[in-house]
Amino acid sequence: MTSFGRPLTRNEDPRLLRGEALFVDDVELPGLLHVAFFRSPHAHARLLSIDVEAAKARPGVVAVVTAADLGEYWQPGPLLVPPPPVPGMVFHQRCQVPLVRDTARHVGEPVVMVLAESRYIAEDAVGDILVEWETLPAVGDLEAALQPDAPLVHDDLDSNIAARVHQARGDYAAAARAAHLVLKRRFIYDRGASIPMETRGVVASWDPRADRLTVWDTTQAPVVIRNGLAAMLGLSERQVRVVAPNIGGGFGPKMMMFYPEEVLIPWAAMRLGRPVKWIEDRLEHFFATTHERSQIHDAEIALDAEGKILGVRDVFLHDTGAYDPYGLTVPLNSQCTLLGCYVVPAYDSLFTAVFTNRTLVTPYRGAGRQHGVFVMERLLDMAARALGLDRAEIRRRNFIAPDAFPFDQDVIYQDFSRLSYDSGNYEPILDKALHAIGYDDFLARVQPAARAEGRALGIGLVCYVEGTGIGPYEGARVQVQGSGKVSLVTGIGSQGQGHATAFAQVVAEQLGVDIRDVEVVTGDTDQFQWGVGTFASRGAVVAGSAAHEAAKVVRQKVLKTAAAHFECAEEDLVLADGKVHVAGVPDHAITLGKLAGLANPMRGAVTPGTEPGLEATSYFGPASGATASGVHAMLVEIDRATLKPTILDYVVVHDCGTVINPLILAGQIHGGVAQGIGNAFFEKLEWDSEGQLLNASLADYLIPTALDVPRMRLDHTVTPSPLNPLGVKGAGEAGAIPVGALFAQAIEDALDLPAQGIEIREMPLGPSRLWEITQGG
Amino acid sequence: MKITIRVNGVGYTRDVEPRLLLSDFLRHEIGLTGTHVGCEHGVCGACTILWDGEPARSCLAFAVQAEGHEISTVEGLAPGPGKLNPLQQAFQDAHGLQCGYCTPGMLMTLTAFLAENPHPDEAQIREALSGNLCRCTGYQHIVDAVLRVAAA
Numbered sequence: 001m002t003s004f005g006r007p008l009t010r011n012e013d014p015r016l017l018r019g020e021a022l023f024v025d026d027v028e029l030p031g032l033l034h035v036a037f038f039r040s041p042h043a044h045a046r047l048l049s050i051d052v053e054a055a056k057a058r059p060g061v062v063a064v065v066t067a068a069d070l071g072e073y074w075q076p077g078p079l080l081v082p083p084p085p086v087p088g089m090v091f092h093q094r095c096q097v098p099l100v101r102d103t104a105r106h107v108g109e110p111v112v113m114v115l116a117e118s119r120y121i122a123e124d125a126v127g128d129i130l131v132e133w134e135t136l137p138a139v140g141d142l143e144a145a146l147q148p149d150a151p152l153v154h155d156d157l158d159s160n161i162a163a164r165v166h167q168a169r170g171d172y173a174a175a176a177r178a179a180h181l182v183l184k185r186r187f188i189y190d191r192g193a194s195i196p197m198e199t200r201g202v203v204a205s206w207d208p209r210a211d212r213l214t215v216w217d218t219t220q221a222p223v224v225i226r227n228g229l230a231a232m233l234g235l236s237e238r239q240v241r242v243v244a245p246n247i248g249g250g251f252g253p254k255m256m257m258f259y260p261e262e263v264l265i266p267w268a269a270m271r272l273g274r275p276v277k278w279i280e281d282r283l284e285h286f287f288a289t290t291h292e293r294s295q296i297h298d299a300e301i302a303l304d305a306e307g308k309i310l311g312v313r314d315v316f317l318h319d320t321g322a323y324d325p326y327g328l329t330v331p332l333n334s335q336c337t338l339l340g341c342y343v344v345p346a347y348d349s350l351f352t353a354v355f356t357n358r359t360l361v362t363p364y365r366g367a368g369r370q371h372g373v374f375v376m377e378r379l380l381d382m383a384a385r386a387l388g389l390d391r392a393e394i395r396r397r398n399f400i401a402p403d404a405f406p407f408d409q410d411v412i413y414q415d416f417s418r419l420s421y422d423s424g425n426y427e428p429i430l431d432k433a434l435h436a437i438g439y440d441d442f443l444a445r446v447q448p449a450a451r452a453e454g455r456a457l458g459i460g461l462v463c464y465v466e467g468t469g470i471g472p473y474e475g476a477r478v479q480v481q482g483s484g485k486v487s488l489v490t491g492i493g494s495q496g497q498g499h500a501t502a503f504a505q506v507v508a509e510q511l512g513v514d515i516r517d518v519e520v521v522t523g524d525t526d527q528f529q530w531g532v533g534t535f536a537s538r539g540a541v542v543a544g545s546a547a548h549e550a551a552k553v554v555r556q557k558v559l560k561t562a563a564a565h566f567e568c569a570e571e572d573l574v575l576a577d578g579k580v581h582v583a584g585v586p587d588h589a590i591t592l593g594k595l596a597g598l599a600n601p602m603r604g605a606v607t608p609g610t611e612p613g614l615e616a617t618s619y620f621g622p623a624s625g626a627t628a629s630g631v632h633a634m635l636v637e638i639d640r641a642t643l644k645p646t647i648l649d650y651v652v653v654h655d656c657g658t659v660i661n662p663l664i665l666a667g668q669i670h671g672g673v674a675q676g677i678g679n680a681f682f683e684k685l686e687w688d689s690e691g692q693l694l695n696a697s698l699a700d701y702l703i704p705t706a707l708d709v710p711r712m713r714l715d716h717t718v719t720p721s722p723l724n725p726l727g728v729k730g731a732g733e734a735g736a737i738p739v740g741a742l743f744a745q746a747i748e749d750a751l752d753l754p755a756q757g758i759e760i761r762e763m764p765l766g767p768s769r770l771w772e773i774t775q776g777g
Numbered sequence: 778m779k780i781t782i783r784v785n786g787v788g789y790t791r792d793v794e795p796r797l798l799l800s801d802f803l804r805h806e807i808g809l810t811g812t813h814v815g816c817e818h819g820v821c822g823a824c825t826i827l828w829d830g831e832p833a834r835s836c837l838a839f840a841v842q843a844e845g846h847e848i849s850t851v852e853g854l855a856p857g858p859g860k861l862n863p864l865q866q867a868f869q870d871a872h873g874l875q876c877g878y879c880t881p882g883m884l885m886t887l888t889a890f891l892a893e894n895p896h897p898d899e900a901q902i903r904e905a906l907s908g909n910l911c912r913c914t915g916y917q918h919i920v921d922a923v924l925r926v927a928a929a
Contacts, residue, residue: 013869016877017861019811019851023878026810120796197815197823197878197912248813248878249912282816496876496913663872670915671875698820698910706906706916711899735915 004509007663012500022245024201024216025279035278036122038112038129040104043138043357043691054128060121065113067101081327084412090164095325098260105322108287138357138691142317153355162320163353169410170346175311179302187297188762192683194364198248199280204269214241220255221533223491226525244523250495252363253290255535286696292364294319295371301379307394311346320353321360330368332414338372341426341463342398357691366736373464377741399426415470421627433653437633456638458750460742465629468730469541473621475530476547478554480614484593485517490543491531493523498664510551512576537730545620545724553616561595626721626729630654632738636746643767647710655717658727672735674709680743684764780844785853800824802840811851822909825882832889851881873922875913896927
């Protein structure tokens with residue numbers, strides 16, 4: 001029976017469940033040194049002097065490293081993603097540095113690296129370090145940062161503008177003039193953090209006999225880290241092995257490259273000739289691992305009397321933090337994803353990325369898409385009210401028609417290709433969601449009855465698209481082993497997405513083996529040389545397609561080898577259950593393992609022009625991404641006294657094309673929704689006016705618990721992508737993207753806020769803030 | 778100072794600093810790295826072990842305090858090499874883990890919970906899980922895993 005498409009349990013689980021799986025902090029090596037960092041206590045300060053003598057003198061301390069000690073190695077990090085090729089674009093590249101040399105630009109920037117015989121001693125020595133600072137005024141507020149007299153995060157620039165990108169098509173001004181209704185609103189989305197349960201960590205070991213460096217890194221992109229480290233350290237790529245073993249959650253920030261620690265730990269291991277380990281503690285994580293989300297949108301929508309969108313204009317500010325090594329991926333995603341499932345004839349969008357004295361901003365699950373969805377969906381809610389239209393109806397009227405695909409959005413997306421939706425069919429998704437949540441019945445019967453009892457029940461309904469599966473490429477090598485098992489090796493790492501199972505299903509489909517007999521290796525640059533990374537919901541699409549292509553070639557090799565063995569035509573062969581036999585003669589089968597041996601002869605020769613082994617390597621690079629879509633619907637009850645919401649029902653209907661494993665897909669959606677709920681309701685990084693983060697602990701920055709995340713009901717439609725051989729679209733981020741917009745709409749509905757002239761135009765929305773809003777604040 | 782701690786039925790004698798955390802003792806002194814550390818301030822629950830059968834945060838205890846106590850970790854759950862116990866098996870069957878980092882703490886919390894309450898309902902399960910944070914799963918499949926065990 002085929003395994004593709006079935007809800008199979010995961011290959012990777014037994015080792016994780018027995019506590020046997022390797023995570024970075026599990027790496028122990030003889031002579032291992034441990035690192036702790038002295039980090040900037042100030043958001044903005046000039047470094048005057050550093051005294052490390054007492055730290056150096058502490059027993060057990062092996063080395064203390066400042067920026068000056070790095071010499072030529074001290075360089076700002078590389079620009080990971082260059083700016084998009086949009087005419088008139090402004091971009092000021094200011095990348096993070098390994099250790100602060102002159103000016104600290106956010107709290108937690110590393111200043112001194114201490115290496116000691118234990119982490120305990122290293123932390124003691126950090127306390128011995130004396131640093132003199134001249135503190136400077138800090139900027140955090142986006143609008144204040146753009147005032148003419150604002151302190152400059154980078155004083156070689158004449159403002160805090162990091163970038164400005166204007167994309168426009170159609171004539172918005174004309175659309176607005178012709179419109180029956182123009183609505184203009186301000187929307188605010190505040191900062192949050194991804195909080196993987198495993199913090200970051202790096203272990204590096206230099207082997208002088210092999211002349212090689214091995215680095216274990218909690219990265220989502222081991223090959224890129226390998227290549228970058230080789231270049232920085234003056235090594236060949238073959239001299240550097242980067243291993244991303246099991247990673248305890250990534251969600252985007254582990255895709256950021258290069259963190260200062262990733263640059264420093266390998267350097268120290270080579271310099272000192274001893275292996276070195278640094279594991280981020282949770283406090284460090286809040287300052288030193290990247291954040292996401294602050295944006296302020298001034299948006300307007302123009303509609304005709306029937307509720308058809310004529311145009312949208314959006315001017316927004318995006319907080320990029322103190323540096324911008326990840327380029328403009330996040331605001332570009334916001335800019336493009338705003339267009340959603342809808343026909344928007346005129347679109348005019350201008351964003352300004354702003355430097356602030358805060359931790360860097362890079363993609364976190366959704367990566368700016370939720371901002372765009374929030375703005376568009378809120379505008380539609382408000383327009384529906386103004387026009388007396390039902391919320392579902394206004395969306396339906398504006399959906400891109402199913403026969404309009406591929407649908408050219410005529411804007412440049414994060415992969416720098418022109419954004420074009422490959423396929424989609426939105427109405428069936430909406431209908432399924434309306435039916436599942438009981439939309440009509442709720443509005444006609446349930447809600448009025450609840451209101452009559454004084455209960456505040458509301459419904460939310462939000463549509464979204466998600467650009468997924470972008471290039472440039474991934475690769476995979478499939479090989480039949482002598483044991484008869486099949487190995488699949490790919491360059492991307494895994495942070496819990498179930499690659500060892502989903503990719504095995506792709507390969508098993510071609511090679512007729514049990515998925516337990518497909519050994520998937522990810523995240524080891526010695527095993528596969530090429531790759532980009534696990535991000536943008538692209539693993540299944542890009543690496544999965546590469547695995548599919550490689551497995552197809554191996555299948556041909558298997559059949560060819562077996563045909564020679566049986567002296568028959570390939571068409572007469574049956575490949576199943578790890579064996580090949582001639583049709584009708586199942587008792588005379590040859591195993592894949594034996595065929596692998598035949599394909600690698602010890603004597604004689606392989607046929608001229610052929611290669612040994614049952615092996616193939618394929619690469620897949622889609623010209624552009626695959627566009628997934630979905631609808632989330634929610635019933636919520638708000639406690640009128642405390643304003644605490646209780647989610648009574650939560651429905652997700654999702655279309656990510658062909659589904660490889662519905663069980664893993666469900667898990668991805670559940671997890672995304674949970675993070676969306678956190679982002680909508682619990683999670684807000686609180687800063688004071690001096691740029692100090694006030695809630696940098698899990699006791700103060702609350703992420704959802706099992707009591708906060710409701711049971712979710714999922715359904716799917718399947719509109720395959722024409723852009724890859726599997727027809728798949730990405731699903732990793734979908735759960736998280738629409739939740740903010742959904743909360744806003746459902747809460748408004750529950751409390752009947754629009755009737756009081758109150759709108760929800762910001763996220764996140766804890767009870768305190770909601771109370772202020774209901775009081776007109 | 779020299780201490781002996783019994784972990785999963787085996788006594789380990791080591792000379793440690795009084796300030797060494799129990800979590801670091803388990804992971805780095807005796808190499809039982811299945812116990813994970815997520816926050817080191819007692820909130821996330823990843824480092825949960827059983828202390829004389831009761832769930833406890835190993836990041837909030839010093840190793841020296843565990844002398845004379847029976848500590849159980851995730852490595853002690855399976856009935857044998859390559860095997861899973863019913864709770865572990867239910868986690869696999871229900872897809873109750875993704876990255877797997879919080880999982881050992883979840884399993885230890887639930888082991889104690891199910892010993893006390895073998896047939897909990899969903900609300901009780903969610904209450905029991907509320908001290909263990911998971912960032913990947915949204916908890917639903919974890920709850921499903923426990924419901925499977927409870928129904929067995």
